[in-house]
Amino acid sequence: MGILEVKDVNKNFGGLKALSNVNLSVAENSVHAIIGPNGAGKSTLLNCLVGKLIPDTGSVMFDGQSVLGRKPHEINQMGISRVFQTPEIFGDLTVFENVMIPCFAKRDGEFRLHAVEGMMNEAEIVEEAERMLIDVNMIDKRHAHSASLSRGDKRRLEMAMCLVQQPKLLLLDEPTAGMARADTNNTIDLLKEIRDKRDITMAIIEHDMHVVFSLAERITVLAQGTPLVEDVPENIKGHPKVQEAYLGEAA
Amino acid sequence: MFGLNKKDSTLLLIVAGLVLLAPFLLNPFPEGSAMAQFNAGYPDLMQRFVIFGIFAIGFNILFGLTGYLSFGHAAFLGVGSYAAMWMFKLFGMNVLPALALSILMSGLFAVVIGYVSLRRSGIYFSILTLAFAMMSYALAYSVLAADMDGPDQQGLLQKGLTGGETGLQLTLDDPRILGQQTAGDGNLPVPSLFGLEMRSASELNVGDWVFTFSAGYYFSAIVMLLSFYLSIRIFRSPFGLVLRSIKSNQQRLSYTGMNPKPYMLAAFVISGMYAGLAGGLMAAMDPLAGPERMFWTASGEVVLMTILGGVGTLIGPVLGAGAIKYMENILSKINSDILHSWFAFLPDGLEDFVVTLIYPFIGKGWHLTLGIIFMLVVIFLPGGLVEGGQRIARAMRRKKQTASDDDTKAKQPAE
Numbered sequence A: 001m002g003i004l005e006v007k008d009v010n011k012n013f014g015g016l017k018a019l020s021n022v023n024l025s026v027a028e029n030s031v032h033a034i035i036g037p038n039g040a041g042k043s044t045l046l047n048c049l050v051g052k053l054i055p056d057t058g059s060v061m062f063d064g065q066s067v068l069g070r071k072p073h074e075i076n077q078m079g080i081s082r083v084f085q086t087p088e089i090f091g092d093l094t095v096f097e098n099v100m101i102p103c104f105a106k107r108d109g110e111f112r113l114h115a116v117e118g119m120m121n122e123a124e125i126v127e128e129a130e131r132m133l134i135d136v137n138m139i140d141k142r143h144a145h146s147a148s149l150s151r152g153d154k155r156r157l158e159m160a161m162c163l164v165q166q167p168k169l170l171l172l173d174e175p176t177a178g179m180a181r182a183d184t185n186n187t188i189d190l191l192k193e194i195r196d197k198r199d200i201t202m203a204i205i206e207h208d209m210h211v212v213f214s215l216a217e218r219i220t221v222l223a224q225g226t227p228l229v230e231d232v233p234e235n236i237k238g239h240p241k242v243q244e245a246y247l248g249e250a251a
Numbered sequence B: 001m002f003g004l005n006k007k008d009s010t011l012l013l014i015v016a017g018l019v020l021l022a023p024f025l026l027n028p029f030p031e032g033s034a035m036a037q038f039n040a041g042y043p044d045l046m047q048r049f050v051i052f053g054i055f056a057i058g059f060n061i062l063f064g065l066t067g068y069l070s071f072g073h074a075a076f077l078g079v080g081s082y083a084a085m086w087m088f089k090l091f092g093m094n095v096l097p098a099l100a101l102s103i104l105m106s107g108l109f110a111v112v113i114g115y116v117s118l119r120r121s122g123i124y125f126s127i128l129t130l131a132f133a134m135m136s137y138a139l140a141y142s143v144l145a146a147d148m149d150g151p152d153q154q155g156l157l158q159k160g161l162t163g164g165e166t167g168l169q170l171t172l173d174d175p176r177i178l179g180q181q182t183a184g185d186g187n188l189p190v191p192s193l194f195g196l197e198m199r200s201a202s203e204l205n206v207g208d209w210v211f212t213f214s215a216g217y218y219f220s221a222i223v224m225l226l227s228f229y230l231s232i233r234i235f236r237s238p239f240g241l242v243l244r245s246i247k248s249n250q251q252r253l254s255y256t257g258m259n260p261k262p263y264m265l266a267a268f269v270i271s272g273m274y275a276g277l278a279g280g281l282m283a284a285m286d287p288l289a290g291p292e293r294m295f296w297t298a299s300g301e302v303v304l305m306t307i308l309g310g311v312g313t314l315i316g317p318v319l320g321a322g323a324i325k326y327m328e329n330i331l332s333k334i335n336s337d338i339l340h341s342w343f344a345f346l347p348d349g350l351e352d353f354v355v356t357l358i359y360p361f362i363g364k365g366w367h368l369t370l371g372i373i374f375m376l377v378v379i380f381l382p383g384g385l386v387e388g389g390q391r392i393a394r395a396m397r398r399k400k401q402t403a404s405d406d407d408t409k410a411k412q413p414a415e
């Protein structure tokens, strides 16, 4: 049994079958990549995991519990954090404040009325957020207005916001899209380091094969809402079905 | 100081200084001079400044931090006033228990109204709050004003809970079980703080100037300073941070593991309690509460105050409240006779012409002036009066900078 078990999930948008009979099992403490051409249904699948969408049929189990019917914040509190395909950050807040929020969410749960405590008394949270920003190499931008960051920095910030929660399962939707080569490599190193340092499971959607093959232990190929193959990276590279799916898209 | 950082403490101290010295600062013109028109240092108006300041500070906690625009906050103002009045009628004239009940009742109302309204966001939220406030107005105006103690009795509830159109008033028959039913002189007792009557005032004559120090004003001012202090604490707290994150990206907050709903509700209730406190203070200054306090124009006014002063800034709402109340009370009192006396030095034809030009903007036309100022601020200073102040400060600093640069340049050749 993996930590994440997706069984027979179907999702239709009007007449469009975005997901049809998707089965996916992600082993605990592994890095699992999901690849496939544009419109394959990769993001839709993640949406079904975090409570943004509810599948028409099928089940999604995380850590032995169903996530279906739970609110997004409840699913996060179960230990799932997600980096979105288009960066979702608090644009009006500073970089530092962006990272503090998930720290509070982790410590205080989904609600706590700490309305008069000053930030000065939150030394632990401040320290935690600072350490995270050092890890993602953004500490010098801590006072920057986060809406003014470059796309790559926004993504790194969002990743920091997810990592600082020390989730059991980290979902990454194209985490390096829009990043410069050097930043992409930094991100790969960061994710590797996190994986080696603590218990964490990652599911990563990525078009950049360099990233995929640097990180993934298993790869699922999705095309037109159906998983084509699932295997270790070495076997995926030259797999005829995979080539067909990608070439089919190109044609 | 008091758990505030240096910048916030300075702001608090400045505001405290201005508020406590207001009877002087707002009365710059000697009595009897032509400009005495513009003096605002009389108790009635100063009380309104600080009370509406409280209302706007509270409104800003909701609107400024979360971005949810309530269009029905006057309902809580009204609830606060009625609650205080009932406290005066049933128990006694001490203002503290009255204010406590005002805050409590408006908080309860806010829980109910907020719980329902917060199921929607954006314009639908605004409309729901507006609907609730208008229902409250209608209830206060007619339904709750019906004779409730039987047709042949002349009891407390003779005019219902709210007194309807004429409002809820004190009478000599009110029980006031913990205080005196009538004052020593046989008149109605007045609201007081452990014997200190809110309407009592003393005057100070300095040359041609008259300064009035009213107990009511200073009591309200201290309550306002406490409210202001609390709002700074809320702005700087983790709770305040979460509220700002709701305004910025509510979705992200959910996916980060926090439930935006209870945070929103808490902000709504806190800001409703501020409004209730303001309403209670109004009743404490002038023991009378009418339904018009809940009318939608009153809800709109606090929106204007907050935007005019600067949404989401600490001091903006207080400035906005002051500016609007000043115009309402000062501009509206200028009439054409006064204008004529001001421009009497001009040749007759020209005098009439100038007066005709200005006339639409004064007296009842003060709304027109307010409208124009509001438009100008929103278009040119989206951050409100506070942004105006910041721009001026920045420009002055730059000027000083260049001045000192020039100094050093001038000195250099000598070296």
Ligand SMILES: Nc1ncnc2c1ncn2[C@@H]1O[C@H](COP(=O)(O)OP(=O)(O)OP(=O)(O)O)[C@@H](O)[C@H]1O
Binding pocket: A013, A016, A018, A036, A037, A038, A039, A040, A041, A042, A043, A044, A045, A085
């Ligand atoms: N909320 C929605 N409503 C309607 N159709 C949707 C919705 N979300 C996704 N789709 C459609 O479902 C299909 C799968 O979309 P999805 O975003 O999951 O693809 P993807 O694999 O993530 O693609 P990409 O690599 O471009 O991100 C697409 O055809 C898309 O247009």
Ligand SMILES: [Mg+2]
Binding pocket: A042, A043, A044, A085, A173
């Ligand atoms: Mg996608």
